[in-house]
Amino acid sequence: MEDEPIIQTTELTKAYGPHIALDNLNLSIPRGATGLLGQNGAGKSTFLKTILGLIQATSGDGSVLGYDIRSQGIEIRQRIGYMPEYDALNPDMDAIHQVRYSGELLGMNPVVAMNRAHEALQFVGIGEQRYREIGSFSTGMKQATKLACAIIHDPDLLIADEPSNGLDMKAREFMISTLNTMVNEANRSVLMASHLMDDVERVCENIILLHKGALAAQGKIEDLKAIDREIEIHVWGGATRLEERLTGQGFRVRREGRVMRIAHTEDDTTTAILQAAAEVGAQVRRMHEYEASLEDLFLAIMDNLGYSVKSSDDLLRSPIEARRVDAPESLGGGAS
Amino acid sequence: MSDENFSAEAPVTGQGRMDVAWGANTGDESPEHGQAATTAQSGEIFEQHYTPWTGQLNPRWMRNWSILRHHLLGIFRKGHRPWTMPTRIFILIAFIASLADAGMTLLSGLVGSSEFHALFGVSRDNLYGHVLGFFPRNVLYYPLVAALLVGGVISEDRQHGTSALYFSRPVSRFDYVGMKFLSVALIQALVVLITYVLYFLAEVVAYGRGWAWMVDVFPMFLSGFLAGMLLIFTYTSIGLSLSSVSTGRFFPGIGLLAIVFGTKTLASIVKNLFDREILYLISPYDCVAHVGQAIIGTQTTYDQYSWTYSLVALVAMNALALYVLASRVASMEVTRE
Numbered sequence: 001m002e003d004e005p006i007i008q009t010t011e012l013t014k015a016y017g018p019h020i021a022l023d024n025l026n027l028s029i030p031r032g033a034t035g036l037l038g039q040n041g042a043g044k045s046t047f048l049k050t051i052l053g054l055i056q057a058t059s060g061d062g063s064v065l066g067y068d069i070r071s072q073g074i075e076i077r078q079r080i081g082y083m084p085e086y087d088a089l090n091p092d093m094d095a096i097h098q099v100r101y102s103g104e105l106l107g108m109n110p111v112v113a114m115n116r117a118h119e120a121l122q123f124v125g126i127g128e129q130r131y132r133e134i135g136s137f138s139t140g141m142k143q144a145t146k147l148a149c150a151i152i153h154d155p156d157l158l159i160a161d162e163p164s165n166g167l168d169m170k171a172r173e174f175m176i177s178t179l180n181t182m183v184n185e186a187n188r189s190v191l192m193a194s195h196l197m198d199d200v201e202r203v204c205e206n207i208i209l210l211h212k213g214a215l216a217a218q219g220k221i222e223d224l225k226a227i228d229r230e231i232e233i234h235v236w237g238g239a240t241r242l243e244e245r246l247t248g249q250g251f252r253v254r255r256e257g258r259v260m261r262i263a264h265t266e267d268d269t270t271t272a273i274l275q276a277a278a279e280v281g282a283q284v285r286r287m288h289e290y291e292a293s294l295e296d297l298f299l300a301i302m303d304n305l306g307y308s309v310k311s312s313d314d315l316l317r318s319p320i321e322a323r324r325v326d327a328p329e330s331l332g333g334g335a336s
Numbered sequence: 337m338s339d340e341n342f343s344a345e346a347p348v349t350g351q352g353r354m355d356v357a358w359g360a361n362t363g364d365e366s367p368e369h370g371q372a373a374t375t376a377q378s379g380e381i382f383e384q385h386y387t388p389w390t391g392q393l394n395p396r397w398m399r400n401w402s403i404l405r406h407h408l409l410g411i412f413r414k415g416h417r418p419w420t421m422p423t424r425i426f427i428l429i430a431f432i433a434s435l436a437d438a439g440m441t442l443l444s445g446l447v448g449s450s451e452f453h454a455l456f457g458v459s460r461d462n463l464y465g466h467v468l469g470f471f472p473r474n475v476l477y478y479p480l481v482a483a484l485l486v487g488g489v490i491s492e493d494r495q496h497g498t499s500a501l502y503f504s505r506p507v508s509r510f511d512y513v514g515m516k517f518l519s520v521a522l523i524q525a526l527v528v529l530i531t532y533v534l535y536f537l538a539e540v541v542a543y544g545r546g547w548a549w550m551v552d553v554f555p556m557f558l559s560g561f562l563a564g565m566l567l568i569f570t571y572t573s574i575g576l577s578l579s580s581v582s583t584g585r586f587f588p589g590i591g592l593l594a595i596v597f598g599t600k601t602l603a604s605i606v607k608n609l610f611d612r613e614i615l616y617l618i619s620p621y622d623c624v625a626h627v628g629q630a631i632i633g634t635q636t637t638y639d640q641y642s643w644t645y646s647l648v649a650l651v652a653m654n655a656l657a658l659y660v661l662a663s664r665v666a667s668m669e670v671t672r673e
Contacts, residue, residue, distance in 0.1 A: 054503060054670055074506040078393055082504035084670065088497040092418035101416075104402035105505045107393035119387045149501065154389035178384065186386040 005030050006157050006189050007051060009062035009069075014046055014055065014213075021046040023213040024060070029191065033183045035200035035221075036193040037298060038210035044193050047210065048159060052077055065156055078106060081150030085161035085193075088146060091135030095121060095145045098134060102149035113152065120148035125174055140171025147178065157189045158182060164199045172199070179203045201294040209301055217301050225292045230254070230261040231269060232290035238282030245276045261290055399507055400515050407489075407519030420585075423484040427527060430477040434531035437466055438538035445542025458539040460556055461634050466532050467564035468628045474621055475597075479571065481527050483592045485520045486575025487585030490665065495583045499668045513665045517572055524568045532564055556632060563628030570620050570654060571596070577657040580664035596621050613640045617649040624650060 007029040014022040022043050038044050049055045051064050053073020062069040064076045089098055096117050103113030121130045124144040129137070134145060143163060150158055163179065164172045176199055182188045183203065194200050200207065201221060209217040217224060235242055235258045243260060246253050249272065252263040262273060270287070277284045292300075410417030411424060440456035456462065468474065490513075493499040502512050536557055539545060574595060578588035599619035606615045616622035616638050623646040629636045630643035638646075 049670060052504065052670065074508075077504060077506045082500075082670075084497065084500040084504065086497045086500070088500040090418065090492070090496055090498055094415065097415040101402070101406055102501055102505070104406070105399055105502060105507055107395065107399050107506065108391070109394065109398075110402070110405075112391055116389055119389075123384060123386055125382060125384070153391075153393065181384055181386060186388065 003030075004066070007062070007064050007191070009051075010060055012050065012060035012062050013058045014043075014050055015058045021213050022050065022057070025210075025213075025215055027062075027208060027215065027218065029208065030206060031189045032206065033179070033190040033192060033204040035204035035207040035294075036191055036210070037195075037197075037200065037207055038216075042210040043213035044210060046213070048082075048161065048193070052080070052082065052159075078153075079155060080157045080159055081153070081155035083143075083146045083150040083158065083160040083163060085165060087142065088149075089134045089142060091133065093134055094131050095126060095134055095137070095141075095148070096130040098145060099130075099148045099152055103152040106153050108153060116152045116154075117148070120152045121145070123151070124148045124178060138171070139166045140168065140174070143167060143171070143175060144178075147175070151182070155188070157191065159191045159193075161193045162195070163192060164194065164196055176202050197293065197295040197298060207294070209298065211302075217297075221294060221297070225294075225297055229264040230290040230292065231264050231273065232259065232261050232286075232288055233273060233277075233284050234259055234286035235277070236283040236285050238277075238280050241280040242277055242282040245280050246273065249276065264289070396506075396511070399505075400511050403502075403507070403512070403515035404519055404522075407516065408522060411523060420484075420488075426484055427481055427523065430481050430527045431531060433477060434466075434473065434527055435534060437462065438531065438535040441535065441538045442542045453543075457543075458536060458553065458557075460632060463532075463536075463556055463560040464563070464628060464632045464634045466535055467528055467560055467567060468625045470621070470625070474567075474625075478524070478528055478567065479593055479596045479621075482520075482524055482568075482571035482575050483589035485523055486572065486579050486592060487589035488579070489516050489520055490576060490579040490661075491582040491584055491588055494668065500670045503668065503670045509665050509668075513576075513661060517576060520576065521568050521572045524572065525564075528564045528568055529561060532560060559632040560628075563624065563631060566627060566650070567624045570624055570650060573654045573657040573661065574620060577660040577664070580661050613638045617641075617645060620650070620653055622646070623653070 005028045007027060009025050009027045012022055012025040012027070013020065025047070036044055036047070046055070050057050051062060051069055053064075053069050053076050056070065065079050067075045067079070069076065093101075096114075099117035099120055100110070100113045103116055104110055108116065118127070118130070121127050121144075124147050126137075126141050126144050126148075129141060134142065137145065143165075147160070147163065150160070158179075160179065164175045167175060179190055179192065180203055183190055190203065192200060192203055204221065206220050207217065207224065208215065239255070239258045239260070243253050243255050246260075246262060251265070251269070251272070254261045262269065266272075273287070274284060405416070407417045409415075410419050411427060437456050441453070441458070444452035444456055466473070488495075493502070503509070536553075540550065571592065575588060575592045578591040579585075582588050582591075596619075599615075600621050603613070603616040603619045603622055607613050616626070622638065626636060626638055626643050626646035627650060630646075636643065
């Protein structure tokens with residue numbers, strides 16, 4: 001039972017007319033924390049709505065916590081906690097009553113919901129402010145209140161949409177540590193959609209990368225990083241000559257000024273680099289195995305898909321760019 | 337560092353300035369390392385601890401009851417739906433003002449004046465007047481109460497994104513809109529129908545009416561009650577449809593008042609200028625009044641057309657309003673609004 005995936009889809013497709021929002025998704029998300037990545041318009045929201053049973057898939061099947069996404073949406077939404085990205089709180093209500101009401105909407109008895117609201121707000125760190133109006137809260141406190149609303153019924157799976165979005169450093173740290181506590185101490189599963197790669201990497205063991213509605217990558221972050229192991233060298237003089245030589249020898253080289261990262265393809269890659277440097281007269285002043293971050297992994301995958309982007313922000317934060325990439329031609333998209 | 341380093345006899349070596357300029361020299365010769373003073377311990381009060389919950393969630397009726405309860409109790413208590421203070425005060429004023437005929441009936445019973453009773457006591461016309469009389473009830477009280485109530489019921493869920501709070505939980509859109517509709521209708525019923533019942537009871541109390549009288553008058557009373565329900569239903573469906581297409585409480589409220597009074601005014605102008613009554617069919621109030629007059633059995637205001645025309649117009653108006661409401665609520669988002 002523990003090994004069973006919490007979310008599983010088989011050839012899941014969702015089309016809005018001619019626009020394919022989800023394209024034959026075959027996913028298997030294990031227990032634990034999983035990051036959901038993708039550009040704006042990649043299909044993340046559609047995916048979340050589909051697995052919540054709020055919209056019907058055009059074809060394919062899926063299950064969440066063993067419940068069918070086509071016919072058991074109510075059961076799914078009872079067992080999961082959803083923390084939306086955008087404001088979802090009444091600014092004129094106290095935090096405690098807002099959280100209690102969210103519990104009542106799940107079917108909790110009002111007295112039980114009130115007790116749990118106290119516990120949930122204490123857990124997310126705003127127990128002392130629970131009788132304050134939400135309208136007077138900072139962004140971090142609002143995010144914490146949304147999290148409390150999502151976990152009031154102790155869900156098996158927490159779906160957090162951009163949980164650390166717009167938070168200052170302290171609030172962000174607290175949100176990350178809270179999610180980590182949910183996963184590691186409370187033994188709950190988290191599906192976290194975020195464009196902040198660092199946060200995803202700190203919380204999640206697994207990622208799913210969607211692109212244009214299709215699955216671009218899926219698996220453990222560590223395993224995926226291993227695909228693109230690289231050696232980083234700092235060169236003094238002759239960097240271009242060295243880059244050309246290494247490329248000519250069939251190595252994949254990424255270069256930023258005099259820093260180069262060469263794909264670690266064979267055991268003697270190091271020797272080959274030093275030999276090439278000696279031949280072209282370039283000094284290698286520093287050499288070490290480069291530990292890729294999730295950001296690098298994302299860029300490498302996007303590179304493989306044919307996008308030349310400098311950082312994930314280029315794609316994840318720009319709705320205009322995303323629209324250009326993903327919208328159907330009839331809506332002015334498809335330019336790239 | 338010991339105190340003797342700072343005594344008057346201590347030699348001036350310049351070591352402190354050297355340390356600042358070049359860094360401390362500890363560790364240059366021996367492997368010991370200097371350690372910066374640790375930051376003061378401020379004490380940790382907050383301890384994060386996750387408490388599991390193993391309770392059972394109740395079924396659908398309990399979820400729906402919570403929505404209804406949230407909206408209804410918000411009128412009276414803090415901690416539920418935060419109706420605005422003007423809304424709560426106006427409902428109280430409208431409730432008291434709607435009891436004017438009940439008060440006058442009690443007074444006529446005390447005074448014992450038959451003329452007074454003929455004016456205010458329970459009769460066919462007065463029962464009609466309590467729910468459907470144009471002035472003051474359907475000018476100053478009921479449409480305003482409806483406008484204040486429907487204003488933010490759905491539009492504020494769009495505005496604040498709280499629709500996500502409902503739809504990400506096991507609440508269907510039908511239940512959501514159904515319970516909102518019922519909540520608004522019940523609060524209006526408090527003003528329109530509860531006062532109607534109290535008016536009837538005031539007559540019973542003031543004049544000591546027996547069962548025979550009550551049974552005799554009951555069909556008339558029931559007709560008035562039905563007419564009141566029709567009025568509430570119509571105002572609620574039109575008001576909520578306006579609320580569902582908006583993201584603020586102002587437009588739906590003003591829109592409802594504009595529809596109720598605008599169409600009524602237009603119908604009156606056309607009737608007076610051209611002696612044609614047909615335009616009253618676009619006025620929700622006039623249609624309800626016409627149907628109400630017919631089922632209670634009072635003199636109808638518009639007699640060029642059968643009351644069934646009004647009924648058909650009412651059905652059409654409500655169907656259109658409910659269609660708009662249903663389609664707009666169906667389009668409300670969970671992931672973003």
